[in-house]
Amino acid sequence: TQLLEQSPQFLSIQEGENLTVYCNSSSVFSSLQWYRQEPGEGPVLLVTVVTGGEVKKLKRLTFQFGDARKDSSLHITAAQPGDTGLYLCAGAADSSYKLIFGSGTRLLVRP
Amino acid sequence: NAGVTQTPKFQVLKTGQSMTLQCAQDMNHNSMYWYRQDPGMGLRLIYYSASEGTTDKGEVPNGYNVSRLNKREFSLRLESAAPSQTSVYFCASSGTAGKLFFGSGTQLSVL
Numbered sequence: 638t639q640l641l642e643q644s645p646q647f648l649s650i651q652e653g654e655n656l657t658v659y660c661n662s663s664s665v666f667s668s669l670q671w672y673r674q675e676p677g678e679g680p681v682l683l684v685t686v687v688t689g690g691e692v693k694k695l696k697r698l699t700f701q702f703g704d705a706r707k708d709s710s711l712h713i714t715a716a717q718p719g720d721t722g723l724y725l726c727a728g729a730a731d732s733s734y735k736l737i738f739g740s741g742t743r744l745l746v747r748p
Numbered sequence: 749n750a751g752v753t754q755t756p757k758f759q760v761l762k763t764g765q766s767m768t769l770q771c772a773q774d775m776n777h778n779s780m781y782w783y784r785q786d787p788g789m790g791l792r793l794i795y796y797s798a799s800e801g802t803t804d805k806g807e808v809p810n811g812y813n814v815s816r817l818n819k820r821e822f823s824l825r826l827e828s829a830a831p832s833q834t835s836v837y838f839c840a841s842s843g844t845a846g847k848l849f850f851g852s853g854t855q856l857s858v859l
Contacts, residue, residue, distance in 0.1 A: 641790075643790075646788070668846070670848075677852065677853070679850025679851055680838075680848070680850050682848060685846065685847065725790060725791065729846065738790040739790050741790050
């Protein structure tokens with residue numbers, strides 16, 4: 638059974654601080670996605686990474702896919718209250734797009 | 749602008765009752781999914797449908813049935829609800845790019 642472990646589970650930081658969220662597995666994934674979910678809503682896709690070592694930037698968010706395609710990280714620079722939410726990583730083992738989700742990191746950015 | 753529409757948004761059932769969760773998408777996507785989300789466990793795939801007329805079991809299919817009525821609609825049925833099925837249920841769809849679009853969820857409580 639493929640598992641994705643996210644850490645930390647909870648993170649409470651002050652506005653302006655930097656943070657990194659990790660997503661780790663012992664399995665290889667063909668691609669990995671990051672989603673953000675706000676209360677009462679479904680997850681919304683932020684980014685997809687497909688190549689080992691790939692780095693993608695989305696404004697203040699930087700996503701990295703590990704060289705071996707077993708892990709990924711999300712780094713947020715100068716966090717803002719609007720970044721508050723549940724961050725989920727999701728991996729696809731093959732091209733079927735049956736995604737395995739991590740348990741999520743709940744982020745609170747205090748003004 | 750609808751995307752993925754789920755009904756109902758909230759439901760309370762007694763143990764043993766049955767119900768159907770409805771989902772429709774207007775993006776002409778081939779693939780549709782049903783997930784459940786429990787605290788600390790991320791999203792777990794119940795069933796998915798790669799195309800109209802096909803359905804496959806996901807990680808946690810026991811106690812559920814699905815129907816892919818047409819390309820737009822994918823319903824999830826609980827024949828005899830149990831307290832362990834208390835959860836938030838999400839429907840999602842995806843096209844060829846593999847990006848998942850989620851509905852806003854159904855919060856189900858089974859007493």
